[in-house]
Amino acid sequence: MKIRKYYVRDMKEGLLRIREDLGPEAVIIQSRKVRLKGLKGFFAPRKMEITAAVENNSRFKEQQTPYGIELGEKIQEELGQLRVVVNRLLARESLPGEIRERERAELEHWRQQLQQQGLFDELIDELIEEIKQSLLGEVQLTEEVIGLILHNKLRKRLKTAPEKSSSIQVLIGPTGVGKTTTLAKMAVRYALYQGEKVGIITIDHYRIGAVEQLRTYADITGLPLEVVMTPKELLQAIEKLSYCQRILIDTAGRSTLNLAHIQELANYLGHLPPAEIFMVISATTKARDLKLICNNFRCMNYNRLIFTKLDETDSFGILLNGVYLTGLPVIYLSTGQNVPDDICLADKDKISSLILGEEE
Numbered sequence: 545m546k547i548r549k550y551y552v553r554d555m556k557e558g559l560l561r562i563r564e565d566l567g568p569e570a571v572i573i574q575s576r577k578v579r580l581k582g583l584k585g586f587f588a589p590r591k592m593e594i595t596a597a598v599e600n601n602s603r604f605k606e607q608q609t610p611y612g613i614e615l616g617e618k619i620q621e622e623l624g625q626l627r628v629v630v631n632r633l634l635a636r637e638s639l640p641g642e643i644r645e646r647e648r649a650e651l652e653h654w655r656q657q658l659q660q661q662g663l664f665d666e667l668i669d670e671l672i673e674e675i676k677q678s679l680l681g682e683v684q685l686t687e688e689v690i691g692l693i694l695h696n697k698l699r700k701r702l703k704t705a706p707e708k709s710s711s712i713q714v715l716i717g718p719t720g721v722g723k724t725t726t727l728a729k730m731a732v733r734y735a736l737y738q739g740e741k742v743g744i745i746t747i748d749h750y751r752i753g754a755v756e757q758l759r760t761y762a763d764i765t766g767l768p769l770e771v772v773m774t775p776k777e778l779l780q781a782i783e784k785l786s787y788c789q790r791i792l793i794d795t796a797g798r799s800t801l802n803l804a805h806i807q808e809l810a811n812y813l814g815h816l817p818p819a820e821i822f823m824v825i826s827a828t829t830k831a832r833d834l835k836l837i838c839n840n841f842r843c844m845n846y847n848r849l850i851f852t853k854l855d856e857t858d859s860f861g862i863l864l865n866g867v868y869l870t871g872l873p874v875i876y877l878s879t880g881q882n883v884p885d886d887i888c889l890a891d892k893d894k895i896s897s898l899i900l901g902e903e904e
């Protein structure tokens with residue numbers, strides 16, 4: 545018996561490689577996800593390790609019976625067909641058209657996982673219903689294969705987009721979610737790592753100290769900071785920073801329930817040239833509050849999402865809930881208080897893995 549290990553991106557690639565390498569008769573003995581070590585472990589690229597085996601395919605051996613009699617081509621072929629039928633029968637425990645007991649238990653397991661992750665009930669129902677359809681085939685699916693199907697379905701529902709498609713970027717959202725901290729991380733990312741000229745504007749003039757927080761970051765990084773009090777001043781500041789490739793605008797946190805304050809800020813943003821408006825949401829937000837936030841801030845025409853404080857929770861369903869509610873892409877994930885390190889680009893595979901508990 546020949547046994548080989550393959551490190552691949554997914555099962556599809558694995559099957560292709562195995563078929564090419566070991567031929568169509570190879571069987572998969574084991575598959576598991578392994579993580580190659582990398583920055584913060586959690587964000588390192590993940591691979592699938594598949595172990596496959598095939599009986600030694602020496603034609604001479606196969607064509608001989610224990611008594612040394614050669615088998616003809618035809619008998620070889622029939623034996624092959626028989627093997628396929630036996631394998632199919634072994635895989636089948638009940639008639640197609642009904643879900644087998646073990647699969648029912650698997651489905652329940654995944655439903656609970658999604659519930660623990662705080663995914664909206666309607667989304668869970670949709671996903672489970674779709675997976676049921678995959679279970680009605682002839683072959684019984686293992687826990688792992690059901691997990692792969694689910695991963696794929698989550699991935700398809702998520703949305704991401706390339707960073708920095710616009711030169712003006714505004715961060716909005718409820719109080720204390722990490723807007724200013726995230727803006728500082730983005731500024732450093734653009735200025736130091738990507739060599740861009742970056743300017744910062746803040747219309748955070750309500751909260752004493754909030755400007756100081758940003759000024760500290762601006763002083764450390766040497767980036768220009770403009771503080772504005774009116775929509776007119778905002779336009780003047782943008783003009784003043786027109787030599788910058790990127791202008792990042794911080795805003796004062798607004799209580800989600802204070803619609804007058806939210807509208808006031810929306811008036812500022814109404815004067816802006818086309819911009820990326822990031823809604824910043826803490827991953828610790830309750831599902832019910834998420835709906836309120838997404839609705840009440842709608843007048844600001846936000847068009848991107850950022851999730852912060854991923855390090856403060858172990859349920860990540862909110863990331864998909866946010867995309868589901870708004871239809872908008874997630875661009876950044878913030879994973880801690882450290883400027884500039886604790887930020888990364890959102891990745892559909894990693895978010896799906898977090899929701900399915902595949903990342904420890």
Ligand SMILES: Nc1nc2c(ncn2[C@@H]2O[C@H](COP(=O)(O)OP(=O)(O)O)[C@@H](O)[C@H]2O)c(=O)[nH]1
Pocket residue numbers: 718719720721722723724725726797852853854855856878879880881886
């Ligand atoms: N644990 C954790 N804390 C964060 C994160 N982002 C921001 N914070 C902290 O949250 C608090 C509020 O952040 P701030 O940027 O002032 O929020 P803002 O009011 O939305 O501007 C500060 O103590 C930050 O250090 C994050 O991703 N994880």
Ligand SMILES: [Mg+2]
Pocket residue numbers: 723724725748754795796797
């Ligand atoms: Mg702030």
